[in-house]
Amino acid sequence: MNKEHFFIELRLYLNQLSxxxxxxxxxxxxxxxxxxxAQGLSEYEITQTLPTPKxxxxxxxxxxxxxxxxQTTIDDDWVEITHDIPYSHHATNQYAQTDSKSARLFQLLGLGMLNLFFMFWVILLITLLLVSGWLVIFSFMFSPLVSLFLLGTAVSTYxxxxxxxxxxxxxxxxxxxLILKPITKGAFKLFLMYHKWCWSVLKGGARL
Known part of the structure; x- marks a missing residue:
């Protein structure tokens, strides 16, 4: 039973209410x-965990x-079809499992393509920019030490x-x-959040 069927049947049983x-x-x-x-359950799985609309x-x-x-009716003369009428739970469950496996496969393929063709290069570019920035900053900050050494060996106007x-x-x-430190922290937090999200997708706890 999907969400729409669940609500239709629930309305049929509640037709005595306003x-x-x-x-x-x-x-x-x-x-x-x-x-x-949001927890990763399908509509079929959710209806299995809830009591029946009846x-x-x-x-x-x-x-x-x-x-x-x-037996209830509503204004447009729909008549509720109860669970007393037999139908194949096994067939429904089989189709639901097949759909779930297919969706899972496409989810993993989508995550792999996203990482391979986009996120890998974005993360690599940001990492290179940050590393280059820190190298330049440290070279500027330690440059007076080199200058002092040269000044000690040869005092001149130059x-x-x-x-x-x-x-x-x-x-x-x-x-x-002072500028690059918070930027680096923010980038690291974003990388960590993205890593957790990817791991959650791999475990089946999140969706693309």
Missing amino acids: KEEQQAIIDTYDRIFDEKT HIAQSILEELGLSFKT AWFQFFVTLVLFGVGLLGF
């Missing part, structure tokens, strides 16, 4: 479907002090000029450090 009351009950179970769908309606009507009718230039580079490197 449309507003029916809709409130439908909305409650619609939220349950959304929550369980039992749900019977419980609600009894709480409201109304008598439960096994050596002093070079020393002041390296002080400017040190300031630029320090500023770059």
